[in-house]
Amino acid sequence: MKKRIFILLLVFAMFGTTMFMSISSVSAQGYVGTIKSQYIEGSITLDGRKDAVWNNGTESTFTLFNFESPTIEQNITIASVYNNVSLYLWISVDDLESEATMFLIFQTNLAADLILDYTVPTWTDGNDIKTIDSNNNSIDEFILDDSALVDTNYGGTNDTNGKTWSRPDGFNFEVVMPLNSTDTAGGDFSLQMGDSINFFPHYIANGGYGLIHKTNGTWELINLVLEEPSEDPDPDPDPLIPSYSIPIVIVSAVAVSALLIFKTKRK
Numbered sequence: 670m671k672k673r674i675f676i677l678l679l680v681f682a683m684f685g686t687t688m689f690m691s692i693s694s695v696s697a698q699g700y701v702g703t704i705k706s707q708y709i710e711g712s713i714t715l716d717g718r719k720d721a722v723w724n725n726g727t728e729s730t731f732t733l734f735n736f737e738s739p740t741i742e743q744n745i746t747i748a749s750v751y752n753n754v755s756l757y758l759w760i761s762v763d764d765l766e767s768e769a770t771m772f773l774i775f776q777t778n779l780a781a782d783l784i785l786d787y788t789v790p791t792w793t794d795g796n797d798i799k800t801i802d803s804n805n806n807s808i809d810e811f812i813l814d815d816s817a818l819v820d821t822n823y824g825g826t827n828d829t830n831g832k833t834w835s836r837p838d839g840f841n842f843e844v845v846m847p848l849n850s851t852d853t854a855g856g857d858f859s860l861q862m863g864d865s866i867n868f869f870p871h872y873i874a875n876g877g878y879g880l881i882h883k884t885n886g887t888w889e890l891i892n893l894v895l896e897e898p899s900e901d902p903d904p905d906p907d908p909l910i911p912s913y914s915i916p917i918v919i920v921s922a923v924a925v926s927a928l929l930i931f932k933t934k935r936k
């Protein structure tokens with residue numbers, strides 16, 4: 670009898686452990702969408718204005734939630750293009766605040782979820798942060814020991830540059846970052862055509878906003894893809910010889926040949 674109870678307890682323990690492992694392996698991190706960064710020739714003048722070159726990048730709008738009061742929402746619109754050396758992001762926010770900061774937290778540490786504690790929030794070590802504010806301060810950082818550290822204070826280089834246009838009804842952030850800064854001390858990302866990277870937009874103006882759902886403890890990242898340009902169709906295809914002209918050419922050649930033979934024989 671005791672043996673039976675022991676086996677029963679063992680089965681329950683194994684079942685419970687399996688259940689716990691399967692539940693704990695479910696990640697709270699998801700994806701809200703993809704931004705397709707389009708390849709461009711040349712570069713962009715940073716001024717916060719949405720110049721014609723930005724028509725190459727498709728706009729995507731995302732809803733961020735206030736960290737303190739999740740029912741307060743803030744929409745942001747993002748577009749992206751890139752060339753052989755740089756990645757550009759254009760971010761537009763409608764907001765009547767006088768000052769704002771945009772943190773772009775790029776997931777360069779793929780061994781763990783980007784967010785360490787969504788309630789604060791805090792970020793996982795080893796990820797890269799590019800920051801631009803409405804006073805045109807551009808700061809390149811990385812996460813270590815739950816803190817955002819400035820690259821240049823730890824042997825790295827500042828690899829972000831941006832200009833913000835403070836509109837009467839909001840902000841346009843225009844940011845450029847090297848595809849490959851080679852700054853390992855600053856934990857910078859390294860990208861090339863066809864690559865993708867996840868990032869979390871963290872907007873601060875009268876409170877912090879992000880893609881965190883506090884009601885169920887989940888959060889979302891945006892997937893940024895450096896789209897490979899599609900092959901151009903042949904802009905000047907070789908003119909085709911119309912099919913009906915081939916018999917005419919043959920008949921003409923035969924006629925000319927016959928005429929030459931006839932003339933030769935007459936001589």
Ligand SMILES: [Ca+2]
Binds near residue numbers: 856
């Ligand atoms: Ca960095």
Ligand SMILES: [Ca+2]
Binds near residue numbers: 820825826827828
């Ligand atoms: Ca850097």
